[in-house]
Amino acid sequence: MSGRPKAVVVGSGPSGGMVARVLALSAEYDVIVLEKGRNFFSGLGGPTDQVTNTLSSDEIGYITRTGAIMPDPLAEPRTFRTDPSAGDHSFVGNVQNLPTTVGGGAVHYDAKARRFREVDFMTNSLMGGTPDKPAIQGTTYADWPVQYRHLESFYAVSEEIIGIQGPARRSGQKVVNPNPHESYRSTPFPMPPGTDQINSLLLADSGNRLGYTAAAVPTAVNSRPYRGRPACNTCGQCLSYGCPINAKGSGAWPLHDALATGRVTLVTEANVVGIEHRKGTNGRYRATGVTYLDGDGNSHTQAADLVVLANSPIEATRLTLLSGIAKAPNQASLSTLTPTVTEPSGLLGRNLMFHLQIIGIAVMNQDIHSFRGRASTQCLDSFAGAGPSAKQFNPDVPRGGILELGGNYDPVNEAIAPAALVYGADQKQWMELGPLTKRIASLTMQGEDMPQLSNYVDLDPGVVDIFGQPAPRVTYKNHDYELATAAYYIPKMVEILQNIGGPGSPWPTVRPVAAAIINTNVPAVAPGSLDGGAAPITSATPFSDVPASAHIMGTHRMALDPEHGPTDPFGRYWAFDNLYYSGGGLFATAPGYNVTLTMWALSYWVGAAIAGGVGGKGSYQASAIDADHAALLKVLKRLDPDTMAARTA
Ligand SMILES: Cc1cc2nc3c(=O)[nH]c(=O)nc-3n(C[C@H](O)[C@H](O)[C@H](O)COP(=O)(O)OP(=O)(O)OC[C@H]3O[C@@H](n4cnc5c(N)ncnc54)[C@H](O)[C@@H]3O)c2cc1C
Numbered sequence: 064m065s066g067r068p069k070a071v072v073v074g075s076g077p078s079g080g081m082v083a084r085v086l087a088l089s090a091e092y093d094v095i096v097l098e099k100g101r102n103f104f105s106g107l108g109g110p111t112d113q114v115t116n117t118l119s120s121d122e123i124g125y126i127t128r129t130g131a132i133m134p135d136p137l138a139e140p141r142t143f144r145t146d147p148s149a150g151d152h153s154f155v156g157n158v159q160n161l162p163t164t165v166g167g168g169a170v171h172y173d174a175k176a177r178r179f180r181e182v183d184f185m186t187n188s189l190m191g192g193t194p195d196k197p198a199i200q201g202t203t204y205a206d207w208p209v210q211y212r213h214l215e216s217f218y219a220v221s222e223e224i225i226g227i228q229g230p231a232r233r234s235g236q237k238v239v240n241p242n243p244h245e246s247y248r249s250t251p252f253p254m255p256p257g258t259d260q261i262n263s264l265l266l267a268d269s270g271n272r273l274g275y276t277a278a279a280v281p282t283a284v285n286s287r288p289y290r291g292r293p294a295c296n297t298c299g300q301c302l303s304y305g306c307p308i309n310a311k312g313s314g315a316w317p318l319h320d321a322l323a324t325g326r327v328t329l330v331t332e333a334n335v336v337g338i339e340h341r342k343g344t345n346g347r348y349r350a351t352g353v354t355y356l357d358g359d360g361n362s363h364t365q366a367a368d369l370v371v372l373a374n375s376p377i378e379a380t381r382l383t384l385l386s387g388i389a390k391a392p393n394q395a396s397l398s399t400l401t402p403t404v405t406e407p408s409g410l411l412g413r414n415l416m417f418h419l420q421i422i423g424i425a426v427m428n429q430d431i432h433s434f435r436g437r438a439s440t441q442c443l444d445s446f447a448g449a450g451p452s453a454k455q456f457n458p459d460v461p462r463g464g465i466l467e468l469g470g471n472y473d474p475v476n477e478a479i480a481p482a483a484l485v486y487g488a489d490q491k492q493w494m495e496l497g498p499l500t501k502r503i504a505s506l507t508m509q510g511e512d513m514p515q516l517s518n519y520v521d522l523d524p525g526v527v528d529i530f531g532q533p534a535p536r537v538t539y540k541n542h543d544y545e546l547a548t549a550a551y552y553i554p555k556m557v558e559i560l561q562n563i564g565g566p567g568s569p570w571p572t573v574r575p576v577a578a579a580i581i582n583t584n585v586p587a588v589a590p591g592s593l594d595g596g597a598a599p600i601t602s603a604t605p606f607s608d609v610p611a612s613a614h615i616m617g618t619h620r621m622a623l624d625p626e627h628g629p630t631d632p633f634g635r636y637w638a639f640d641n642l643y644y645s646g647g648g649l650f651a652t653a654p655g656y657n658v659t660l661t662m663w664a665l666s667y668w669v670g671a672a673i674a675g676g677v678g679g680k681g682s683y684q685a686s687a688i689d690a691d692h693a694a695l696l697k698v699l700k701r702l703d704p705d706t707m708a709a710r711t712a
């Protein structure tokens with residue numbers, strides 16, 4: 064027994080791994096990480112070059128048998144409806160499921176690692192809104208209680224811990240960044256950009272010739288050996304597959320650092336189903352431990368002095384509802400909040416956000432090697448809205464999102480896609496032609512999503528999982544703002560696709576044969592619901608209203624006071640002394656950038672606040688966050704002294 068207090072971290076994804084790392088390095092806690100999924104790594108916590116895994120680019124296993132890494136939508140369903148008028152639910156199955164495994168969803172992601180910009184944390188006030196009168200009608204649009212200047216060093220240290228490649232580099236005393244759309248940086252990327260892929264370059268060139276500015280996309284993939292892990296070999300199966308050689312940055316790596324301290328225990332197949340809590344002598348509540356089910360369904364209790372939920376916005380909401388901490392919205396009156404003594408904001412589970420992904424493709428006249436590379440090596444940020452600094456802001460420019468240029472299509476997907484239409488000799492011909500693996504250029508806009516009280520997570524009244532626990536239910540519909548923004552940018556996306564190659568480009572013989580927007584959200588852009596027809600299908604499909612962006616935000620909005628969000632600016636549930644949330648749930652808005660790097664930065668921020676004894680107030684002044692920020696920087700310098708981030712902070 065060390066005598067140190069025990070911290071339980073629920074979930075070992077990017078958010079949980081980073082919180083565990085900070086708490087373990089601080090030496091203030093013994094940490095127990097409870098992870099529902101299995102561990103595909105061996106040797107975590109030992110010498111890095113000896114960590115191995117059993118991940119593979121097994122397309123058949125991953126795509127057709129769901130893969131052991133994904134929750135089975137039949138055994139662990141989620142339910143969906145666009146609004147309460149649709150009944151209890153209109154869809155049962157895969158609703159924004161992320162892998163459930165050590166390392167979390169980031170094991171199988173394709174690792175675009177973007178910072179949000181300065182303007183993204185303060186857009187509501189830049190557009191003339193106030194905390195009680197959002198700038199965009201029908202939303203709960205709000206400024207974040209923490210700003211870019213607070214998070215900048217936490218972004219920087221996360222980039223070094225995870226290992227991010229990107230184009231910003233040091234020149235003398237300055238950091239030079241070829242991407243004009245990004246905010247200032249105190250440090251360069253720890254690694255330069257890796258090998259480009261041709262379908263990304265074609266799109267970047269097209270965008271540049273139309274007057275936009277494309278750049279290499281920051282990515283959590285090693286472009287050279289980094290911290291004991293090898294460089295990427297550009298295998299072509301990054302998107303949706305774990306990296307067999309450990310070149311990809313996921314939640315497993317901060318967890319690996321945490322385990323190396325000897326102060327962390329990782330328990331896998333531990334499905335947390337309850338948070339034990341009681342009222343403390345100071346009138347606030349205390350989490351005293353958690354209940355979890357092991358792989359055989361046996362129940363265990365783990366006592367704790369501190370509990371951090373890092374199990375994603377949807378599952379954390381489900382857990383607080385199952386534990387009787389929060390109360391579900393009254394579906395007959397969604398504008399009425401439902402506060403309780405343990406959740407005084409009454410907002411927990413609300414303001415659920417996903418990005419409105421718009422996907423465009425062009426079929427090219429020749430092989431452009433789409434089945435090569437890291438999935439996307441270039442980005443174009445011109446459609447994310449005016450910025451990056453407050454003085455460059457223009458409220459009349461619609462806030463869309465970044466364009467990810469390029470994408471991978473693997474041979475098994477190529478065979479599955481046309482299976483309903485062509486088979487036998489025709490399918491063989493299709494495979495030889497390889498429209499997906501050889502000839503597709505694609506781009507994806509991660510459109511900003513509006514926070515709304517009517518988009519929320521609660522428990523389905525009739526559907527349970529294999530353990531008998533009520534399934535989480537998602538009630539979600541797009542707001543007119545993001546639909547109008549999509550309609551504004553879609554023609555510009557098509558223009559970029561149509562302008563690929565040709566005379567004046569470095570690839571004059573390449574040209575598009577056809578270009579179109581084909582994405583799961585097209586029906587959502589058009590009026591009407593197709594859920595009824597899709598109900599028997601257990602995954603989010605094209606022509607369904609079920610969003611499939613895998614970027615999950617909100618439900619646990621951080622705020623300066625309990626009137627405006629369920630957690631404080633350091634992730635603490637207001638009514639509790641020792642119950643925290645960390646991850647995308649904290650986001651007040653959903654800027655159109657990939658989300659995970661901001662989750663890592665915020666998780667370091669939350670962990671540093673706990674380790675440094677910062678926070679704990681009943682409400683905060685915006686200006687007081689600056690003083691707290693200084694205290695958190697001291698924690699960063701103490702825990703990660705050998706980083707560029709610590710030296711420049
Ligand atoms: C195909 C794909 C591509 C993506 N590409 C990108 C990208 O390029 N860039 C980007 O930024 N993001 C990307 N994402 C999103 C990214 O994966 C998520 O943002 C990220 O994984 C969220 O991290 P998290 O730690 O908050 O949650 P998660 O990764 O979901 O981790 C939560 C963990 O908690 C565990 N858990 C859940 N409930 C319980 C419970 N009750 N008890 C115990 N454990 C529990 C889960 O098993 C899981 O391991 C992508 C996702 C997918 C699926």
Ligand code: SF4
Nearest residue numbers: 295296297298301306
């Ligand atoms: S592209 Fe690189 S990082 Fe991605 S899975 Fe392949 S080797 Fe790993």
